[in-house]
Amino acid sequence: MIEFLNFIPLNLKAMETSTKSLISIEKSKTSKIDKVDFDNLAFGSVFTDHMLVCDYKNGAWENPKIVPYGPITLDPSAKIFHYGQSIFEGMKAYKDIEEAIWLFRPLDNHKRLNISAKRMAIPEIPENYFMEGLSALITLDEKWIPKKAGSSLYIRPFIFASGQGFHASPANEYKFMICLAPSGSYFSGKVKVLIEETYSRSANGGVGYAKAGGNYAGQFYPTQLAIEKGYNQVIWTDDNTHEYIEEAGAMNIFIRINDTLITGPTSDRILDGITRKSIIEIAKDENIKVEVRKITVTEVVEAAKNGSLKEMFGAGTAAVISPISTFGHKGTDYDLPELQESYATRLKNRITDIQYNRAEDKFGWRYKL
Amino acid sequence: MIEFLNFIPLNLKAMETSTKSLISIEKSKTSKIDKVDFDNLAFGSVFTDHMLVCDYKNGAWENPKIVPYGPITLDPSAKIFHYGQSIFEGMKAYKDIEEAIWLFRPLDNHKRLNISAKRMAIPEIPENYFMEGLSALITLDEKWIPKKAGSSLYIRPFIFASGQGFHASPANEYKFMICLAPSGSYFSGKVKVLIEETYSRSANGGVGYAKAGGNYAGQFYPTQLAIEKGYNQVIWTDDNTHEYIEEAGAMNIFIRINDTLITGPTSDRILDGITRKSIIEIAKDENIKVEVRKITVTEVVEAAKNGSLKEMFGAGTAAVISPISTFGHKGTDYDLPELQESYATRLKNRITDIQYNRAEDKFGWRYKL
Incomplete structure (x- = not known):
């Protein structure tokens, strides 16, 4: 039988103290938000102005950075293309009537991402990279959180093998990214x-x-x-x-x-x-x-x-x-x-x-x- | 029980008639071959000067092209990163003492690639794209076929989902690529x-x-x-x-x-x-x-x-x-x-x-x- 990690609730306060120092931010010069029809959102097909990127190299996760949302470049031998070494999470951000932004049990998503990481031989992501990355990115793109009932800002943290080579073994380099997609319902109708x-x-x-x-x-x-x-x-x-x-x-x-x-x-x-x-x-x-x-x-x-x-x-x-x-x-x-x-x-x-x-x-x- | 396609031997002659018209070729201006130590090759970690790329868009595979080996660019929402929609084959090219180049049962690799494609909801690749692509690419980079006993030119045809979006459903765009890697033994020793x-x-x-x-x-x-x-x-x-x-x-x-x-x-x-x-x-x-x-x-x-x-x-x-x-x-x-x-x-x-x-x-x- 495989052992699972327990979800141990952490002290949320302790984590908030160091926020905003860890993540570097390069802002987009323009915004695409005016081109988006927020009344007719599909699920996960429109993306906000920024994304978080963090590389794993030489045995460590480098400092995460927020950059304008855009294409990423990889060697054709990157192991993601060949051996499917990738994991992800799905989350949502919600705005209340006073425009405050809320997440739902985000530490559980972090724990589960690392449970997935272990099984897929991917290096685990530190909690502060995940939580501060989420916080900085969502705060920056908070205007993208839909207000229409049934719509929400879908959050996609993911990690994939960017390291090269055709040997069927874990990569030595990875990318952790977070993208945001204002989304309508996943299912329409019954x-x-x-x-x-x-x-x-x-x-x-x-x-x-x-x-x-x-x-x-x-x-x-x-x-x-x-x-x-x-x-x-x-x-x-x-x-x-x-x-x-x-x-x-x-x-x-x-x-x-x-x-x-x-x-x-x-x-x-x-x-x-x-x-x-x-x-x-x-x-x-x-x-x-x-x-x-x-x-x-x-x-x-x-x-x-x-x-x-x-x-x-x-x-x-x-x-x-x-x-x-x-x-x-x-x-x-x-x-x-x-x-x-x-x-x-x-x-x-x-x-x-x-x-x-x-x-x-x-x-x-x-x-x- | 799942049904498998039979491997039906095809008429090899018929296929050779149209070779060289289908594939466009953009040659690399320089070669990396002099930098490679062919006496100490690892498995699948060095790549030749060219690669084949063929895109699936609007419901059809576009004409394949050979281009200099180099990075590929994808949207962060490309489904390969999120849902692991990818398949591959492994093949080798061999040179005999008269420098003639040989493949081993390549049509079986093509058949199996399409069996994999069907199961993974990936559009099947036409036989002539696969066979002519292989032929043109290996012929162009034939100097890379190692001559040392135990070494060979490893061939990696692969297809992955390049289409965008977080909906967990098949992508609408794919890339079929072939890369070549002069390689030593997969295992060393017992x-x-x-x-x-x-x-x-x-x-x-x-x-x-x-x-x-x-x-x-x-x-x-x-x-x-x-x-x-x-x-x-x-x-x-x-x-x-x-x-x-x-x-x-x-x-x-x-x-x-x-x-x-x-x-x-x-x-x-x-x-x-x-x-x-x-x-x-x-x-x-x-x-x-x-x-x-x-x-x-x-x-x-x-x-x-x-x-x-x-x-x-x-x-x-x-x-x-x-x-x-x-x-x-x-x-x-x-x-x-x-x-x-x-x-x-x-x-x-x-x-x-x-x-x-x-x-x-x-x-x-x-x-x-």
């Missing part, structure tokens, strides 16, 4: 999912729990096949029996049977989603009965047939909470009921109210920039 | 391997059979752990029981028990190695008894204990045939005997004699440039 029974996302002892680039490319083809059949996403199952529900690639999966909310346990095959674990805590706080246990496909199909399956939804940073309207399995589509008072809506309201500073944050998850 | 019992390389229904970038990065950390224990490579086992021998990441695995040569069957978890299948055919031609069947770890350990395990070796383009001197399993090292007349040596001589045009090629594998 989400139909297909429970996969042929392809798989991850192996026992593999890299499924890491936010590694290759985990995503491997899902594209099976997802395309599902899209051709009229679904939006695939719900992955275990690679050995296809009987256990795992995750949906871009989100963790929750199901509600009668009044119990159930989600699968994380493992070395399943991403430890920050939205997922927040939803578990909020649901408990709402006095919803929560079970974290293995979910079988048979159980979900039976529950759909006998009417006890009330809801299914995905949870993730990009997708927030995305209610599933239909799931397909072995050629049959099962429609979920439309509830007046769904857990999905209730939990989405609770978490977004915390994220946008519209309500008390009893969990201490909000992080002010 | 190869010690560790039979893995915790980590895994691939899942049933996953991408293990594709030469996808992410398959390699996922191996780096477990391989580092093995290296720290004194081994060179990991022999992967199935992710469910760790009882079946799969492959060694950079090579397929053969074992010899008494006088029978055994290798595992290919599957959706195991790369269909071109050296592997050539070795199977050569061994049969040598009247060696060959079995393609599942190999259990228990069987290998038992054979090592009772002395019936005579040889283990890896087979791959980069590694050619690499005899294994020791394998480790559950804390015990098992040394292989040193044979005077090993299958490994005999088969390596046969295949390299074909590759370097030192012997008859009754199989029709050699391909003259």
Whole structure:
């Protein structure tokens, strides 16, 4: 069994003292912001004026710098092109009505990035580089944070192998970057999912729990096949029996049977989603009965047939909470009921109210920039 | 079960007629060749004067061009950095004593590249772009083909997602490139391997059979752990029981028990190695008894204990045939005997004699440039 690091809450105050000295800033001479239609944002396709870049060379991360957003140059033998050595995180920045900027559990993203780094043999990024980099970059481009409901500033920290050579071994140079993309919803409209029974996302002892680039490319083809059949996403199952529900690639999966909310346990095959674990805590706080246990496909199909399956939804940073309207399995589509008072809506309201500073944050998850 | 394309031999003559019209060439004004120490080449760390680049845009592969070897420029949101959408091939060019240049089964590499492409949702590359690109590039840089025994010109065709955006879906733009690297041996000295019992390389229904970038990065950390224990490579086992021998990441695995040569069957978890299948055919031609069947770890350990395990070796383009001197399993090292007349040596001589045009090629594998 692979050991996971625990997420230990750190002292946020201690970190803020040295801010602004670490990061050098080269400002863009012009801004692209006037060319952006903030009322019609797609997901992750428009980028702000600046980006953070930090190189790993000679065994150490160099000082991070903020520069105008623009192309990067690499040798064709850079290992990212050949061996997929890359990891990333997904985060969002929120503005409240008083224009204060908030992040949501950013230290958890830093911890998870380093968990991914370890599994992918990438050097870990120091916490102050990550946190101060985020802070300086978002502050600089804060006008790009969308105000329209449902839109947000999507934050993409990522690390990839820039070192050269065709030997199949870890690179000796890396780039850590942060880019910002004002974004609309990840899904538009109802989400139909297909429970996969042929392809798989991850192996026992593999890299499924890491936010590694290759985990995503491997899902594209099976997802395309599902899209051709009229679904939006695939719900992955275990690679050995296809009987256990795992995750949906871009989100963790929750199901509600009668009044119990159930989600699968994380493992070395399943991403430890920050939205997922927040939803578990909020649901408990709402006095919803929560079970974290293995979910079988048979159980979900039976529950759909006998009417006890009330809801299914995905949870993730990009997708927030995305209610599933239909799931397909072995050629049959099962429609979920439309509830007046769904857990999905209730939990989405609770978490977004915390994220946008519209309500008390009893969990201490909000992080002010 | 996933269907695999068959490798159908094509008419080589038909393809040669249109050569040299398709590829545009911009020659380098200077050559770096005088700076290279051809007597002390590492693997894949020095590159020739030119490279081939071909872009996929607006739904089609544009005309390929050969340009001076140099950096490439990409948007930071290019999907290769985020979602690991990349595939590659490994090939070699050989020069005979009359300076004629030979490839080994290049059409099989093209077929396999497109099998990988399909699984990774990458547009397939036309055969003439691949073959004519190879031919024009290697002919232009033919002085770079090393003559020293054990050295060769390693050829790296690869395709990666250059299209932009953070949506986790296939890119709309790609780059197909070929780079050339005069290279020494992949392994130096004896190869010690560790039979893995915790980590895994691939899942049933996953991408293990594709030469996808992410398959390699996922191996780096477990391989580092093995290296720290004194081994060179990991022999992967199935992710469910760790009882079946799969492959060694950079090579397929053969074992010899008494006088029978055994290798595992290919599957959706195991790369269909071109050296592997050539070795199977050569061994049969040598009247060696060959079995393609599942190999259990228990069987290998038992054979090592009772002395019936005579040889283990890896087979791959980069590694050619690499005899294994020791394998480790559950804390015990098992040394292989040193044979005077090993299958490994005999088969390596046969295949390299074909590759370097030192012997008859009754199989029709050699391909003259």
